[in-house]
Amino acid sequence: MKILCVGQIVVDVAIKSLDIDDFEKGRSTIDSFEVIGGGDCNNAAIDLTRLGEEARPFGVIGNDFLGDRLIELYHENGIDTSFIRRVSEPTTVSVLILGKSGDPTLTVIRSGAHEALMPGDVTEEMIRWADHVHMVSVLNLNKFDGEGTGRVFEIAHRLGKTTSMDLKALNPALANRMQLVEKALSNCDVFLPSHYEVEFLCGIRDPEKAAEFFAPFGLKVFGCKMGAHGVFLTDYHTSMYLPSLYEGTPVDVIGAGDAFSSTFACAWKRGYDLHDAGVLASAASAFVLDEVGCTTGMKDFDTVLRYAKERGAIK
Amino acid sequence: MNILCIGSIMCDVAFSPIEQGDARRGGTFSIDQFSIHGGGEGNNAAIDLARLGETVRLVGRVGSDFIGDHLIRELQKEGVDTLHVRQVPDKGTTISIQMISSVGARTMAAKRWGANETLTAQEVPDELIRWADHVHIVGAMCLSGFDGEGSARVFARAHELGKTTSMDLNNPRFEGPCFHLYRDALENCDLFLPSNYEIERSCGLTDLHEIRSFFRPFGIQALVIKRSEQGIYVTDFDREFCLPSFLEGDPVDVVGAGDAFSSTFVSSWKRGKSLYECACIASAASAKVLKSLGATRGMCDFATLSAYAKERAEALGLSSGEEDAH
Numbered sequence A: 001m002k003i004l005c006v007g008q009i010v011v012d013v014a015i016k017s018l019d020i021d022d023f024e025k026g027r028s029t030i031d032s033f034e035v036i037g038g039g040d041c042n043n044a045a046i047d048l049t050r051l052g053e054e055a056r057p058f059g060v061i062g063n064d065f066l067g068d069r070l071i072e073l074y075h076e077n078g079i080d081t082s083f084i085r086r087v088s089e090p091t092t093v094s095v096l097i098l099g100k101s102g103d104p105t106l107t108v109i110r111s112g113a114h115e116a117l118m119p120g121d122v123t124e125e126m127i128r129w130a131d132h133v134h135m136v137s138v139l140n141l142n143k144f145d146g147e148g149t150g151r152v153f154e155i156a157h158r159l160g161k162t163t164s165m166d167l168k169a170l171n172p173a174l175a176n177r178m179q180l181v182e183k184a185l186s187n188c189d190v191f192l193p194s195h196y197e198v199e200f201l202c203g204i205r206d207p208e209k210a211a212e213f214f215a216p217f218g219l220k221v222f223g224c225k226m227g228a229h230g231v232f233l234t235d236y237h238t239s240m241y242l243p244s245l246y247e248g249t250p251v252d253v254i255g256a257g258d259a260f261s262s263t264f265a266c267a268w269k270r271g272y273d274l275h276d277a278g279v280l281a282s283a284a285s286a287f288v289l290d291e292v293g294c295t296t297g298m299k300d301f302d303t304v305l306r307y308a309k310e311r312g313a314i315k
Numbered sequence B: 001m002n003i004l005c006i007g008s009i010m011c012d013v014a015f016s017p018i019e020q021g022d023a024r025r026g027g028t029f030s031i032d033q034f035s036i037h038g039g040g041e042g043n044n045a046a047i048d049l050a051r052l053g054e055t056v057r058l059v060g061r062v063g064s065d066f067i068g069d070h071l072i073r074e075l076q077k078e079g080v081d082t083l084h085v086r087q088v089p090d091k092g093t094t095i096s097i098q099m100i101s102s103v104g105a106r107t108m109a110a111k112r113w114g115a116n117e118t119l120t121a122q123e124v125p126d127e128l129i130r131w132a133d134h135v136h137i138v139g140a141m142c143l144s145g146f147d148g149e150g151s152a153r154v155f156a157r158a159h160e161l162g163k164t165t166s167m168d169l170n171n172p173r174f175e176g177p178c179f180h181l182y183r184d185a186l187e188n189c190d191l192f193l194p195s196n197y198e199i200e201r202s203c204g205l206t207d208l209h210e211i212r213s214f215f216r217p218f219g220i221q222a223l224v225i226k227r228s229e230q231g232i233y234v235t236d237f238d239r240e241f242c243l244p245s246f247l248e249g250d251p252v253d254v255v256g257a258g259d260a261f262s263s264t265f266v267s268s269w270k271r272g273k274s275l276y277e278c279a280c281i282a283s284a285a286s287a288k289v290l291k292s293l294g295a296t297r298g299m300c301d302f303a304t305l306s307a308y309a310k311e312r313a314e315a316l317g318l319s320s321g322e323e324d325a326h
Helices: A039-049 A065-076 A124-129 A146-156 A177-185 A195-202 A207-217 A257-267 A274-289 A299-311 B018-023 B041-051 B064-076 B124-130 B147-162 B195-202 B208-218 B256-270 B275-290 B302-315
Strands: A003-005 A010-016 A028-031 A033-037 A056-057 A060-062 A085-087 A093-098 A104-110 A132-138 A160-167 A219-224 A229-234 A239-244 B004-005 B009-014 B028-030 B033-039 B055-063 B087-088 B095-102 B106-112 B135-139 B163-168 B223-226 B232-235 B240-243
Touching: A003 A039, A003 A257, A010 A065, A033 A039, A033 A065, A039 A056, A039 A132, A039 A257, A056 A124, A056 B275, A060 A065, A093 A146, A093 B055, A104 A229, A104 B033, A124 A146, A132 A177, A132 A257, A146 A160, A146 A177, A160 A177, A160 A257, A177 A195, A177 A207, A195 A207, A195 A219, A195 B064, A207 A229, A219 A257, A229 A274, A229 B055, A239 A274, A239 B135, A239 B163, A257 A299, A257 B163, A274 A299, A299 B018, B004 B041, B004 B124, B009 B064, B018 B106, B033 B041, B033 B064, B041 B055, B041 B135, B041 B256, B055 B124, B064 B087, B135 B147, B135 B256, B147 B163, B163 B256, B195 B208, B195 B223, B208 B223, B223 B256, B223 B275, B240 B275, B256 B275, B256 B302, B275 B302
Parallel strands: A003 A056, A003 A132, A010 A093, A028 B106, A060 A085, A104 B028, A132 A160, B004 B055, B004 B135, B009 B095, B055 B087, B135 B163
Antiparallel strands: A010 A033, A093 A104, A219 A229, A229 A239, B009 B033, B095 B106, B223 B232, B232 B240
């Protein structure tokens, strides 16, 4: 299955272990320093590749050392990078400093290339290549939100492709939020925001009310991810709440939502029904929650399926 | 001029601006600048000297990782010979994290130790010293496998082979006595370029005349003390003078300024400039680097620095001769 992933690609720099007290000392020692791919599109592409799909990311990165490193990492993961656009702006970087306990001490973000994503950047050729278009980071795509996201899904449906979408609610000052997603929603098959993203988008907290709200857009599936409380899913014939398959305190929550959305889209495209696709997505998410890093814990499809069966969540 | 440069190589990760108060509160902040470049005194000095037009070979160690690969490529792009920069198996490249405030002060500094710390004197065979006209050891007191006997041997051999030598320091990361780490190398050192706080740390001295008396017996040709915003002090043990800092306004980033100063002083001295001229051109280099984020970004070619030095000297009302000591 060929899946075009569209969204943000950034570099994540993870520094361990610096606590606030260390700032007093002036000079401290850290345990590790890692430079890895980040951003929802990066995570989705890696997740889908691990699941056995042929995923190609589309995003905008800099023509710099960090951009080169991203390309290297994709190639190491067997991911084709020919759709990625490189620009003169520096690659967007997110630096996460973790303390000795693993809790975040400080996060700093240097915005850059990812903001250069423009409405016309995703070509019809890219969409034609795919069987399915998975668009992520929606509402945090700056100039690409609205016209850009709407155009991609309109072309995808016109060409007979299926579509799925996930949001990213980062900017509290963002205005006209529904207007920015309406056009894309009209050609969206699977919509999987988190509960706080739904509230951010349309002010609705109840997942069932949210499902009703989005019904007129013609979605095939609406899902509302609710963290430790699991997920609400509906295909507008059947609705259900599925529990989280993770037990205990997560090691690292970052990337779990991306893993859920990617796996759901994958399972759905493979023909699993609403319930089983949801269970498989929860299983994948549980693996990611259990390790540090957005994609570190992500497993292949068979391992995810085996885990779901062992938990008795799927026959 | 062939210059053999020996010193630390690490990856400098710098981001700004982060104020001390913000960092302590935690949370998420936007920053304007993020750079990930080669750093460490050896790396910086080699690039500085190459930009000045010298032919430079660097001796140092990096990790067998993508960062080590990147640092070597960066050095090569700058025209530095990296044949003797060794990638150490199973070791990561040493990383230095710098958070810089809006006025160029360090909010935070941290290190991930690695390959850099494995450098030894075995890395500097006679063949390398023979190739050079001048041997420049940078960051002495922080080259754990090389300090002491290693640096003394290299300088002794350099003098035996008719080469000139120079050394600058960096404060060690341990507490306790440290003068022994470079004492023996001083006996064959022509130019010694420490900063005032490095002298205080290693010798317990702060008074310039006491410092001059202390180092006189070693036979150093020129003692040049970097004093941050107070400028510099220079003596050949016969005459002495001070110069003010050549910086205009506030610094953007202090990292690399001392390396730029030392490299430029050495380059100027090897070109036959007077000590006063060396001091002015080196101060100009330091000022340029202080105005850019990153250890070497502001470094220029020799002609540009010479012209800037003249301009700054005139602006500061310095006479064409030497200034008196304080």
